[in-house]
Amino acid sequence: MQGCSFDNVVLSAILMTSSHSTSNSDTMARLDITESFYQTDFPGHLHTQESLRFAQEFEFQDSDTIIVTYPKSGTTWMQQILTLVSSRGDPTPAKSIPNWVRAPWLEQYYFRDILRASQGPRLITTHLPYEVLASALHGSKAKVIYVARNPKDVAVSYYHFHKMAKFLPDPNTFEEFLDNFMEGTVHYGSWFDHVKGWTNHRNDLNFFYITYEEMLHNLRASLEKLCGFLQCPLLPEELTNIQRHCTFNSMKENNMVNYTLIPSEIMDHSKSQFMRKGKTGDWKELFSSKQSNHFDDIFEEEMLDSELEFIWE
Template sequence: MSSQGDHKPGSVGKGAAVGEHEKPEPVMADGLLVMPGTLRQWEEIKSFQARPDDTFIATYPKSAVEKINNLPSPRVIYIHAPISHIPKSILENKCKVICVLRNPKDVAVSYYHFHTFSNMLPNPGTWSEFLQNFMIGKVTYGSWFDHVKGWWSLRKQPNIFFLFYEAMKKDLGYEAGRLASFLGRDLSPEAMKNLVEQLSFNSMKTNMDGKFPNIGSVTGFTFKQFIRKGQVGDWKNHFTVAQNEVMDQLIPDQLKGTSLDFCYEL
Protein backbone atom coordinates (compact mmCIF):
# COMPACT_ATOMS: atom_id res chain seq x y z
CA MET A 1 0.00 0.00 0.00
CA SER A 2 1.43 3.35 -1.02
CA SER A 3 1.03 6.66 0.74
CA GLN A 4 1.31 10.25 -0.37
CA GLY A 5 1.49 11.57 3.17
CA ASP A 6 0.15 14.99 4.11
CA HIS A 7 -0.21 16.63 0.74
CA LYS A 8 -1.64 20.11 0.92
CA PRO A 9 -4.65 21.46 -0.97
CA GLY A 10 -3.46 23.01 -4.17
CA SER A 11 -1.52 19.94 -5.30
CA VAL A 12 -4.28 18.88 -7.65
CA GLY A 13 -5.83 20.77 -10.51
CA LYS A 14 -6.03 24.33 -11.69
CA GLY A 15 -7.46 26.78 -9.17
CA ALA A 16 -6.53 24.62 -6.21
CA ALA A 17 -3.72 26.70 -4.81
CA VAL A 18 -4.40 28.27 -1.45
CA GLY A 19 -4.82 32.02 -1.66
CA GLU A 20 -6.03 32.17 -5.28
CA HIS A 21 -9.53 32.87 -4.04
CA GLU A 22 -11.31 33.16 -0.75
CA LYS A 23 -12.82 29.86 0.28
CA PRO A 24 -16.15 29.97 2.16
CA GLU A 25 -16.63 28.45 5.59
CA PRO A 26 -19.50 26.04 6.32
CA VAL A 27 -22.29 27.06 8.66
CA MET A 28 -24.77 25.08 10.74
CA ALA A 29 -28.38 24.61 9.64
CA ASP A 30 -30.55 22.47 11.91
CA GLY A 31 -27.50 20.55 13.07
CA LEU A 32 -26.12 19.97 9.55
CA LEU A 33 -23.01 21.65 8.14
CA VAL A 34 -23.91 23.42 4.89
CA MET A 35 -22.42 26.16 2.76
CA PRO A 36 -23.57 29.79 3.18
CA GLY A 37 -25.45 29.77 -0.13
CA THR A 38 -27.48 26.78 1.02
CA LEU A 39 -28.23 28.43 4.36
CA ARG A 40 -29.72 31.46 2.62
CA GLN A 41 -32.28 29.17 0.99
CA TRP A 42 -32.68 26.76 3.89
CA GLU A 43 -36.33 27.53 4.66
CA GLU A 44 -37.23 27.28 0.97
CA ILE A 45 -35.42 23.96 0.73
CA LYS A 46 -37.23 22.53 3.76
CA SER A 47 -40.63 23.60 2.42
CA PHE A 48 -39.87 22.50 -1.17
CA GLN A 49 -42.89 20.77 -2.70
CA ALA A 50 -41.98 17.62 -4.56
CA ARG A 51 -44.25 16.40 -7.34
CA PRO A 52 -45.31 12.74 -7.49
CA ASP A 53 -43.57 12.28 -10.85
CA ASP A 54 -40.27 13.76 -9.63
CA THR A 55 -37.21 11.51 -9.59
CA PHE A 56 -34.48 12.28 -7.08
CA ILE A 57 -30.87 11.14 -7.23
CA ALA A 58 -29.54 10.96 -3.68
CA THR A 59 -25.79 10.96 -3.22
CA TYR A 60 -23.53 11.90 -0.37
CA PRO A 61 -22.33 15.34 -1.12
CA LYS A 62 -27.17 22.26 -3.76
CA SER A 63 -30.09 23.45 -5.44
CA ALA A 64 -31.47 26.68 -6.65
CA VAL A 65 -34.99 26.11 -5.42
CA GLU A 66 -36.66 28.74 -7.59
CA LYS A 67 -35.17 27.31 -10.77
CA ILE A 68 -36.25 23.79 -9.79
CA ASN A 69 -39.79 24.94 -9.01
CA ASN A 70 -40.06 26.36 -12.53
CA LEU A 71 -38.86 23.22 -14.29
CA PRO A 72 -41.50 21.28 -16.25
CA SER A 73 -42.42 17.77 -15.15
CA PRO A 74 -41.07 15.17 -14.97
CA ARG A 75 -38.08 16.62 -13.11
CA VAL A 76 -34.81 14.91 -12.17
CA ILE A 77 -33.31 16.52 -9.07
CA TYR A 78 -30.05 15.85 -7.21
CA ILE A 79 -30.07 15.87 -3.42
CA HIS A 80 -27.10 15.44 -1.07
CA ALA A 81 -28.65 15.81 2.37
CA PRO A 82 -29.35 12.89 4.72
CA ILE A 83 -32.99 11.78 5.03
CA SER A 84 -33.26 13.74 8.29
CA HIS A 85 -32.86 16.99 6.32
CA ILE A 86 -34.62 16.42 3.00
CA PRO A 87 -37.98 18.09 2.23
CA LYS A 88 -40.76 16.00 3.77
CA SER A 89 -42.75 16.13 0.54
CA ILE A 90 -40.26 13.78 -1.17
CA LEU A 91 -41.20 10.84 1.03
CA GLU A 92 -44.83 11.91 1.53
CA ASN A 93 -45.40 11.88 -2.25
CA LYS A 94 -43.52 8.59 -2.59
CA CYS A 95 -41.26 10.09 -5.24
CA LYS A 96 -38.80 7.76 -6.89
CA VAL A 97 -35.36 8.10 -5.32
CA ILE A 98 -32.19 6.64 -6.81
CA CYS A 99 -29.58 6.29 -4.06
CA VAL A 100 -26.01 5.99 -5.30
CA LEU A 101 -23.59 4.54 -2.77
CA ARG A 102 -19.81 4.21 -2.93
CA ASN A 103 -17.28 2.75 -0.53
CA PRO A 104 -16.26 5.30 2.15
CA LYS A 105 -12.51 5.15 1.50
CA ASP A 106 -12.86 6.26 -2.11
CA VAL A 107 -15.57 8.75 -1.10
CA ALA A 108 -13.19 10.37 1.37
CA VAL A 109 -10.47 10.71 -1.27
CA SER A 110 -12.86 12.06 -3.91
CA TYR A 111 -14.43 14.53 -1.49
CA TYR A 112 -10.98 15.75 -0.39
CA HIS A 113 -9.95 16.47 -3.97
CA PHE A 114 -13.28 18.19 -4.63
CA HIS A 115 -12.55 20.54 -1.74
CA THR A 116 -9.11 21.40 -3.12
CA PHE A 117 -10.30 22.71 -6.48
CA SER A 118 -13.85 23.97 -5.81
CA ASN A 119 -14.29 27.57 -4.76
CA MET A 120 -17.70 26.60 -3.33
CA LEU A 121 -16.25 24.44 -0.57
CA PRO A 122 -14.01 25.24 2.43
CA ASN A 123 -10.26 24.66 2.60
CA PRO A 124 -9.84 20.97 3.49
CA GLY A 125 -6.45 21.35 5.18
CA THR A 126 -4.05 18.44 4.78
CA TRP A 127 -5.24 15.00 3.73
CA SER A 128 -4.79 13.75 7.31
CA GLU A 129 -6.83 16.63 8.70
CA PHE A 130 -9.60 16.14 6.18
CA LEU A 131 -9.75 12.37 6.71
CA GLN A 132 -10.04 12.85 10.46
CA ASN A 133 -12.92 15.29 9.97
CA PHE A 134 -14.55 12.94 7.46
CA MET A 135 -14.43 10.03 9.88
CA ILE A 136 -16.19 12.02 12.63
CA GLY A 137 -18.67 13.66 10.26
CA LYS A 138 -17.26 17.18 10.64
CA VAL A 139 -17.58 17.96 6.93
CA THR A 140 -20.16 19.63 4.72
CA TYR A 141 -23.40 17.59 4.65
CA GLY A 142 -22.34 15.70 7.74
CA SER A 143 -21.45 12.09 8.39
CA TRP A 144 -21.17 9.72 5.46
CA PHE A 145 -22.16 6.93 7.82
CA ASP A 146 -25.36 8.67 8.90
CA HIS A 147 -26.16 9.45 5.28
CA VAL A 148 -25.95 5.88 4.01
CA LYS A 149 -27.59 4.35 7.08
CA GLY A 150 -30.52 6.73 6.80
CA TRP A 151 -31.24 5.98 3.16
CA TRP A 152 -30.53 2.25 3.59
CA SER A 153 -33.26 2.11 6.26
CA LEU A 154 -35.77 2.83 3.45
CA ARG A 155 -34.50 0.07 1.15
CA LYS A 156 -37.73 -1.99 1.36
CA GLN A 157 -39.86 0.86 0.02
CA PRO A 158 -40.64 0.23 -3.67
CA ASN A 159 -39.92 3.83 -4.66
CA ILE A 160 -36.34 3.70 -3.33
CA PHE A 161 -33.66 2.18 -5.58
CA PHE A 162 -30.00 1.58 -4.75
CA LEU A 163 -27.05 1.70 -7.12
CA PHE A 164 -23.58 0.81 -5.89
CA TYR A 165 -20.77 2.62 -7.69
CA GLU A 166 -18.52 -0.42 -7.66
CA ALA A 167 -21.25 -2.59 -9.20
CA MET A 168 -21.61 -0.08 -12.03
CA LYS A 169 -17.85 -0.25 -12.62
CA LYS A 170 -18.06 -4.04 -12.80
CA ASP A 171 -21.06 -4.26 -15.16
CA LEU A 172 -22.55 -0.94 -16.26
CA GLY A 173 -24.90 -2.60 -18.72
CA TYR A 174 -26.52 -4.80 -16.08
CA GLU A 175 -26.93 -1.95 -13.59
CA ALA A 176 -28.30 0.36 -16.30
CA GLY A 177 -30.86 -2.34 -17.12
CA ARG A 178 -31.92 -2.57 -13.48
CA LEU A 179 -32.31 1.19 -13.33
CA ALA A 180 -34.33 1.30 -16.55
CA SER A 181 -36.72 -1.29 -15.11
CA PHE A 182 -37.10 0.73 -11.91
CA LEU A 183 -37.95 3.83 -13.96
CA GLY A 184 -40.41 1.89 -16.11
CA ARG A 185 -38.36 2.30 -19.28
CA ASP A 186 -38.37 -0.50 -21.85
CA LEU A 187 -35.23 0.11 -23.89
CA SER A 188 -34.27 -1.71 -27.05
CA PRO A 189 -30.87 -3.45 -27.14
CA GLU A 190 -29.55 -0.66 -29.40
CA ALA A 191 -30.84 2.07 -27.10
CA MET A 192 -29.31 0.32 -24.11
CA LYS A 193 -25.96 0.01 -25.89
CA ASN A 194 -25.97 3.74 -26.70
CA LEU A 195 -26.92 4.57 -23.12
CA VAL A 196 -24.08 2.52 -21.68
CA GLU A 197 -21.62 4.20 -24.05
CA GLN A 198 -22.79 7.66 -22.96
CA LEU A 199 -22.67 6.71 -19.29
CA SER A 200 -19.11 5.40 -19.41
CA PHE A 201 -16.63 7.34 -17.31
CA ASN A 202 -14.37 8.23 -20.23
CA SER A 203 -17.30 9.49 -22.30
CA MET A 204 -18.54 11.76 -19.51
CA LYS A 205 -15.06 13.10 -18.80
CA THR A 206 -14.56 13.87 -22.47
CA ASN A 207 -17.94 15.41 -23.26
CA MET A 208 -19.20 17.23 -20.16
CA ASP A 209 -17.03 20.36 -20.50
CA GLY A 210 -18.40 20.88 -24.01
CA LYS A 211 -21.98 20.67 -22.75
CA PHE A 212 -21.33 23.10 -19.88
CA PRO A 213 -18.55 25.43 -21.14
CA ASN A 214 -19.09 28.14 -18.51
CA ILE A 215 -19.19 25.95 -15.41
CA GLY A 216 -15.66 26.96 -14.36
CA SER A 217 -16.49 30.65 -14.03
CA VAL A 218 -19.03 29.84 -11.32
CA THR A 219 -17.54 26.83 -9.54
CA GLY A 220 -13.81 27.31 -10.02
CA PHE A 221 -13.39 23.88 -11.63
CA THR A 222 -14.02 22.09 -14.91
CA PHE A 223 -15.88 18.81 -15.34
CA LYS A 224 -12.58 17.16 -16.24
CA GLN A 225 -11.45 18.01 -12.71
CA PHE A 226 -14.79 17.06 -11.15
CA ILE A 227 -14.86 13.72 -12.96
CA ARG A 228 -11.35 12.99 -11.75
CA LYS A 229 -10.43 9.29 -11.94
CA GLY A 230 -13.51 7.20 -11.28
CA GLN A 231 -11.40 4.31 -10.06
CA VAL A 232 -12.31 1.80 -7.41
CA GLY A 233 -9.37 1.54 -5.02
CA ASP A 234 -7.79 4.97 -5.57
CA TRP A 235 -7.80 5.25 -1.77
CA LYS A 236 -4.66 3.11 -1.78
CA ASN A 237 -2.77 6.06 -3.22
CA HIS A 238 -3.73 8.27 -0.29
CA PHE A 239 -4.25 6.23 2.89
CA THR A 240 -1.30 5.41 5.08
CA VAL A 241 -1.23 1.97 6.68
CA ALA A 242 -2.27 3.50 10.00
CA GLN A 243 -5.14 5.46 8.44
CA ASN A 244 -6.40 2.35 6.71
CA GLU A 245 -6.32 0.38 9.95
CA VAL A 246 -8.41 3.05 11.68
CA MET A 247 -10.97 3.02 8.85
CA ASP A 248 -11.07 -0.77 8.84
CA GLN A 249 -12.12 -0.64 12.50
CA LEU A 250 -14.51 2.29 12.09
CA ILE A 251 -16.49 1.03 9.10
CA PRO A 252 -17.89 -2.23 10.56
CA ASP A 253 -18.55 -0.49 13.86
CA GLN A 254 -20.55 2.30 12.22
CA LEU A 255 -22.39 0.03 9.78
CA LYS A 256 -23.15 -2.72 12.29
CA GLY A 257 -26.61 -4.19 11.78
CA THR A 258 -27.22 -2.58 8.39
CA SER A 259 -26.29 -5.48 6.04
CA LEU A 260 -24.34 -2.95 3.98
CA ASP A 261 -21.20 -4.40 2.41
CA PHE A 262 -18.89 -2.37 0.19
CA CYS A 263 -16.30 -3.35 -2.40
CA TYR A 264 -12.92 -1.62 -1.96
CA GLU A 265 -11.01 -2.85 -5.01
CA LEU A 266 -11.72 -4.53 -8.33
Protein backbone atom coordinates in the same frame (compact mmCIF):
# COMPACT_ATOMS: atom_id res chain seq x y z
CA MET B 1 -38.97 10.36 -16.12
CA GLN B 2 -42.51 9.09 -16.49
CA GLY B 3 -43.11 7.73 -19.97
CA CYS B 4 -39.38 8.20 -20.67
CA SER B 5 -39.99 11.85 -21.57
CA PHE B 6 -37.21 14.42 -21.19
CA ASP B 7 -37.64 17.44 -18.91
CA ASN B 8 -37.71 20.36 -21.35
CA VAL B 9 -36.10 23.46 -19.89
CA VAL B 10 -36.58 26.88 -21.42
CA LEU B 11 -33.54 28.77 -22.68
CA SER B 12 -33.74 31.44 -19.98
CA ALA B 13 -33.19 28.86 -17.26
CA ILE B 14 -30.23 27.35 -19.09
CA LEU B 15 -28.59 30.73 -19.53
CA MET B 16 -29.35 31.70 -15.94
CA THR B 17 -27.75 28.63 -14.41
CA SER B 18 -24.85 28.40 -16.85
CA SER B 19 -23.70 31.80 -15.68
CA HIS B 20 -25.12 31.83 -12.18
CA SER B 21 -21.72 31.70 -10.54
CA THR B 22 -20.24 34.61 -12.45
CA SER B 23 -23.14 37.01 -12.74
CA ASN B 24 -24.21 37.07 -9.11
CA SER B 25 -21.82 39.15 -7.02
CA ASP B 26 -23.67 38.20 -3.85
CA THR B 27 -22.99 34.53 -4.58
CA MET B 28 -19.29 35.24 -5.22
CA ALA B 29 -19.17 37.07 -1.90
CA ARG B 30 -20.52 33.95 -0.20
CA LEU B 31 -17.63 31.68 -1.20
CA ASP B 32 -16.34 31.69 2.38
CA ILE B 33 -19.78 31.41 4.00
CA THR B 34 -20.96 28.22 5.69
CA GLU B 35 -24.65 27.59 6.31
CA SER B 36 -25.60 25.25 9.15
CA PHE B 37 -28.90 23.38 8.86
CA TYR B 38 -30.01 20.39 10.91
CA GLN B 39 -26.56 20.37 12.51
CA THR B 40 -24.98 19.87 9.08
CA ASP B 41 -22.73 22.38 7.31
CA PHE B 42 -23.38 23.40 3.70
CA PRO B 43 -21.36 25.74 1.44
CA GLY B 44 -22.97 29.18 1.43
CA HIS B 45 -21.95 29.65 -2.21
CA LEU B 46 -25.10 27.86 -3.41
CA HIS B 47 -27.03 27.30 -0.19
CA THR B 48 -28.97 29.74 1.95
CA GLN B 49 -31.21 29.20 4.95
CA GLU B 50 -34.16 30.03 2.68
CA SER B 51 -33.13 27.51 0.01
CA LEU B 52 -32.59 24.79 2.62
CA ARG B 53 -35.99 25.43 4.22
CA PHE B 54 -37.58 25.43 0.76
CA ALA B 55 -36.09 21.98 0.17
CA GLN B 56 -37.29 20.70 3.51
CA GLU B 57 -40.85 21.84 2.77
CA PHE B 58 -40.83 20.91 -0.92
CA GLU B 59 -44.00 19.34 -2.33
CA PHE B 60 -42.86 16.26 -4.18
CA GLN B 61 -44.98 14.86 -6.98
CA ASP B 62 -45.45 11.16 -7.59
CA SER B 63 -43.91 11.62 -11.05
CA ASP B 64 -40.65 13.02 -9.61
CA THR B 65 -37.41 11.07 -9.81
CA ILE B 66 -34.88 11.99 -7.10
CA ILE B 67 -31.17 11.19 -7.20
CA VAL B 68 -29.86 11.00 -3.64
CA THR B 69 -26.15 10.79 -2.87
CA TYR B 70 -23.47 11.77 -0.45
CA PRO B 71 -20.98 13.97 -2.38
CA LYS B 72 -18.48 12.22 -4.67
CA SER B 73 -20.47 9.00 -4.80
CA GLY B 74 -21.53 8.92 -8.45
CA THR B 75 -23.99 11.82 -8.56
CA THR B 76 -22.88 13.19 -11.93
CA TRP B 77 -22.82 9.70 -13.41
CA MET B 78 -26.41 9.01 -12.37
CA GLN B 79 -27.53 12.43 -13.65
CA GLN B 80 -26.03 11.54 -17.01
CA ILE B 81 -27.53 8.04 -17.03
CA LEU B 82 -31.05 9.24 -16.24
CA THR B 83 -30.83 11.99 -18.85
CA LEU B 84 -29.93 9.36 -21.44
CA VAL B 85 -32.63 6.97 -20.25
CA SER B 86 -35.16 9.79 -20.58
CA SER B 87 -34.04 10.51 -24.13
CA ARG B 88 -33.84 6.80 -25.01
CA GLY B 89 -30.13 7.07 -25.70
CA ASP B 90 -30.24 10.30 -27.72
CA PRO B 91 -27.15 12.22 -26.50
CA THR B 92 -28.43 15.66 -27.57
CA PRO B 93 -29.78 16.78 -24.15
CA ALA B 94 -26.72 15.40 -22.36
CA LYS B 95 -24.43 17.34 -24.70
CA SER B 96 -26.34 20.61 -24.86
CA ILE B 97 -27.77 21.26 -21.36
CA PRO B 98 -25.67 21.49 -18.17
CA ASN B 99 -26.30 18.66 -15.76
CA TRP B 100 -27.32 21.08 -13.00
CA VAL B 101 -30.17 22.22 -15.25
CA ARG B 102 -31.21 18.72 -16.30
CA ALA B 103 -31.16 17.45 -12.71
CA PRO B 104 -30.98 20.50 -10.42
CA TRP B 105 -30.06 20.29 -6.74
CA LEU B 106 -33.15 20.66 -4.61
CA GLU B 107 -31.34 22.51 -1.81
CA GLN B 108 -29.47 25.06 -3.91
CA TYR B 109 -30.75 28.59 -4.28
CA TYR B 110 -31.39 28.51 -8.05
CA PHE B 111 -33.64 25.43 -7.86
CA ARG B 112 -36.87 27.41 -7.64
CA ASP B 113 -36.08 29.25 -10.88
CA ILE B 114 -35.31 25.99 -12.67
CA LEU B 115 -38.56 24.54 -11.35
CA ARG B 116 -40.59 27.42 -12.77
CA ALA B 117 -38.89 27.04 -16.14
CA SER B 118 -39.23 23.27 -16.45
CA GLN B 119 -41.98 21.21 -18.03
CA GLY B 120 -42.97 17.59 -17.59
CA PRO B 121 -41.81 15.05 -14.98
CA ARG B 122 -38.96 16.35 -12.87
CA LEU B 123 -35.48 14.93 -12.32
CA ILE B 124 -34.13 16.25 -9.02
CA THR B 125 -30.79 15.82 -7.27
CA THR B 126 -30.05 16.15 -3.56
CA HIS B 127 -27.23 15.60 -1.08
CA LEU B 128 -29.54 16.21 1.89
CA PRO B 129 -29.76 13.68 4.71
CA TYR B 130 -32.94 11.67 5.09
CA GLU B 131 -34.06 13.45 8.26
CA VAL B 132 -34.35 16.76 6.40
CA LEU B 133 -36.62 15.39 3.67
CA ALA B 134 -38.47 12.70 5.63
CA SER B 135 -41.64 14.69 6.24
CA ALA B 136 -41.76 16.04 2.66
CA LEU B 137 -41.41 12.53 1.21
CA HIS B 138 -43.89 10.93 3.60
CA GLY B 139 -46.63 9.26 1.57
CA SER B 140 -45.02 10.23 -1.74
CA LYS B 141 -44.60 7.76 -4.58
CA ALA B 142 -41.71 9.74 -6.04
CA LYS B 143 -38.91 7.47 -7.22
CA VAL B 144 -35.84 7.74 -4.99
CA ILE B 145 -32.57 6.49 -6.48
CA TYR B 146 -29.78 6.22 -3.93
CA VAL B 147 -26.20 5.82 -5.16
CA ALA B 148 -23.56 4.80 -2.61
CA ARG B 149 -19.82 4.40 -2.97
CA ASN B 150 -17.22 2.84 -0.70
CA PRO B 151 -16.28 5.54 1.79
CA LYS B 152 -12.51 5.27 1.41
CA ASP B 153 -12.79 6.27 -2.26
CA VAL B 154 -15.35 8.91 -1.30
CA ALA B 155 -12.92 10.40 1.22
CA VAL B 156 -10.09 10.59 -1.34
CA SER B 157 -12.30 12.03 -4.08
CA TYR B 158 -13.82 14.53 -1.65
CA TYR B 159 -10.35 15.59 -0.49
CA HIS B 160 -9.28 16.36 -4.06
CA PHE B 161 -12.59 18.16 -4.66
CA HIS B 162 -11.92 20.38 -1.64
CA LYS B 163 -8.60 21.37 -3.20
CA MET B 164 -10.24 22.64 -6.40
CA ALA B 165 -13.62 23.91 -5.13
CA LYS B 166 -13.18 27.43 -3.77
CA PHE B 167 -16.54 27.23 -1.97
CA LEU B 168 -15.29 24.43 0.31
CA PRO B 169 -12.85 24.86 3.22
CA ASP B 170 -9.15 24.26 2.72
CA PRO B 171 -8.73 20.53 3.45
CA ASN B 172 -5.19 20.98 4.78
CA THR B 173 -3.36 17.64 4.81
CA PHE B 174 -5.09 14.41 3.84
CA GLU B 175 -4.56 13.15 7.38
CA GLU B 176 -6.45 16.14 8.80
CA PHE B 177 -9.20 15.86 6.21
CA LEU B 178 -9.59 12.13 6.80
CA ASP B 179 -9.98 12.68 10.53
CA ASN B 180 -12.72 15.23 9.85
CA PHE B 181 -14.37 12.89 7.36
CA MET B 182 -14.46 10.02 9.86
CA GLU B 183 -15.81 12.36 12.54
CA GLY B 184 -18.52 13.62 10.17
CA THR B 185 -17.49 17.27 10.56
CA VAL B 186 -16.95 17.94 6.86
CA HIS B 187 -19.51 19.82 4.74
CA TYR B 188 -22.65 17.73 4.12
CA GLY B 189 -22.02 15.83 7.34
CA SER B 190 -21.27 12.21 8.12
CA TRP B 191 -21.06 9.68 5.28
CA PHE B 192 -22.14 7.00 7.74
CA ASP B 193 -25.22 8.90 8.91
CA HIS B 194 -26.17 9.80 5.35
CA VAL B 195 -26.01 6.25 4.00
CA LYS B 196 -27.69 4.69 7.03
CA GLY B 197 -30.33 7.41 7.23
CA TRP B 198 -31.57 6.77 3.70
CA THR B 199 -31.11 3.00 3.47
CA ASN B 200 -32.67 2.35 6.88
CA HIS B 201 -35.88 3.92 5.54
CA ARG B 202 -35.83 2.24 2.14
CA ASN B 203 -39.07 0.40 2.93
CA ASP B 204 -40.81 3.71 3.59
CA LEU B 205 -40.03 4.99 0.11
CA ASN B 206 -40.29 4.06 -3.56
CA PHE B 207 -36.60 3.26 -3.33
CA PHE B 208 -33.83 1.96 -5.61
CA TYR B 209 -30.36 1.35 -4.21
CA ILE B 210 -27.23 0.86 -6.28
CA THR B 211 -23.52 1.29 -5.71
CA TYR B 212 -20.89 3.08 -7.75
CA GLU B 213 -18.87 -0.13 -7.81
CA GLU B 214 -21.80 -2.16 -9.14
CA MET B 215 -22.24 0.28 -12.03
CA LEU B 216 -18.51 0.25 -12.70
CA HIS B 217 -18.38 -3.55 -12.71
CA ASN B 218 -21.40 -4.15 -14.97
CA LEU B 219 -22.99 -1.00 -16.35
CA ARG B 220 -25.28 -2.86 -18.75
CA ALA B 221 -26.86 -4.96 -16.00
CA SER B 222 -27.15 -1.87 -13.80
CA LEU B 223 -28.95 0.00 -16.58
CA GLU B 224 -31.37 -2.85 -17.07
CA LYS B 225 -32.22 -2.95 -13.36
CA LEU B 226 -32.58 0.81 -13.27
CA CYS B 227 -34.91 0.84 -16.28
CA GLY B 228 -36.98 -1.87 -14.61
CA PHE B 229 -37.38 0.30 -11.52
CA LEU B 230 -38.30 3.31 -13.66
CA GLN B 231 -40.75 1.20 -15.69
CA CYS B 232 -39.00 2.45 -18.79
CA PRO B 233 -38.05 -0.53 -20.98
CA LEU B 234 -35.47 0.27 -23.64
CA LEU B 235 -34.33 -1.49 -26.79
CA PRO B 236 -30.86 -3.12 -26.81
CA GLU B 237 -29.50 -0.49 -29.17
CA GLU B 238 -30.83 2.28 -26.92
CA LEU B 239 -29.06 0.75 -23.93
CA THR B 240 -25.88 0.53 -26.00
CA ASN B 241 -26.13 4.24 -26.84
CA ILE B 242 -26.57 5.08 -23.17
CA GLN B 243 -23.47 3.07 -22.28
CA ARG B 244 -21.47 4.84 -24.97
CA HIS B 245 -22.32 8.32 -23.70
CA CYS B 246 -21.95 7.74 -19.98
CA THR B 247 -18.49 6.22 -19.87
CA PHE B 248 -15.98 8.10 -17.75
CA ASN B 249 -13.98 9.29 -20.78
CA SER B 250 -17.12 10.45 -22.57
CA MET B 251 -18.27 12.47 -19.58
CA LYS B 252 -14.78 13.85 -18.94
CA GLU B 253 -14.79 15.37 -22.45
CA ASN B 254 -18.36 16.73 -22.14
CA ASN B 255 -18.38 20.29 -20.83
CA MET B 256 -22.06 19.91 -19.89
CA VAL B 257 -20.89 17.42 -17.29
CA ASN B 258 -17.25 18.10 -16.36
CA TYR B 259 -17.88 21.52 -14.76
CA THR B 260 -15.44 23.38 -16.99
CA LEU B 261 -18.29 25.85 -17.61
CA ILE B 262 -17.73 27.06 -14.06
CA PRO B 263 -15.09 29.81 -13.83
CA SER B 264 -11.76 29.10 -12.17
CA GLU B 265 -12.55 31.59 -9.41
CA ILE B 266 -15.02 28.98 -8.17
CA MET B 267 -13.63 25.65 -9.36
CA ASP B 268 -9.91 25.62 -10.12
CA HIS B 269 -9.28 22.71 -12.49
CA SER B 270 -5.53 23.36 -12.33
CA LYS B 271 -5.61 22.08 -8.74
CA SER B 272 -7.63 18.95 -9.54
CA GLN B 273 -10.04 17.99 -12.29
CA PHE B 274 -13.68 17.45 -11.39
CA MET B 275 -13.69 14.24 -13.46
CA ARG B 276 -10.51 12.82 -11.98
CA LYS B 277 -10.15 9.01 -12.27
CA GLY B 278 -13.53 7.30 -11.98
CA LYS B 279 -12.19 4.06 -10.54
CA THR B 280 -12.45 1.81 -7.51
CA GLY B 281 -9.55 1.43 -5.10
CA ASP B 282 -7.96 4.84 -5.64
CA TRP B 283 -7.93 5.24 -1.86
CA LYS B 284 -4.81 3.06 -1.73
CA GLU B 285 -2.85 5.92 -3.34
CA LEU B 286 -3.31 8.12 -0.26
CA PHE B 287 -4.21 5.93 2.72
CA SER B 288 -1.37 4.66 4.87
CA SER B 289 -1.74 1.20 6.40
CA LYS B 290 -2.37 2.81 9.77
CA GLN B 291 -5.08 5.07 8.34
CA SER B 292 -6.70 2.18 6.51
CA ASN B 293 -6.82 0.02 9.63
CA HIS B 294 -8.22 2.88 11.71
CA PHE B 295 -10.86 3.56 9.05
CA ASP B 296 -11.80 -0.13 9.04
CA ASP B 297 -12.34 0.02 12.80
CA ILE B 298 -14.54 3.10 12.48
CA PHE B 299 -16.47 1.51 9.61
CA GLU B 300 -17.08 -1.68 11.56
CA GLU B 301 -18.33 0.28 14.55
CA GLU B 302 -20.55 2.67 12.58
CA MET B 303 -22.00 0.03 10.24
CA LEU B 304 -22.42 -2.71 12.84
CA ASP B 305 -26.17 -3.04 12.28
CA SER B 306 -26.06 -2.44 8.53
CA GLU B 307 -26.30 -5.14 5.89
CA LEU B 308 -24.73 -2.95 3.22
CA GLU B 309 -21.66 -4.35 1.50
CA PHE B 310 -18.99 -2.45 -0.40
CA ILE B 311 -16.25 -3.34 -2.85
CA TRP B 312 -13.02 -1.70 -1.75
CA GLU B 313 -10.66 -2.41 -4.67
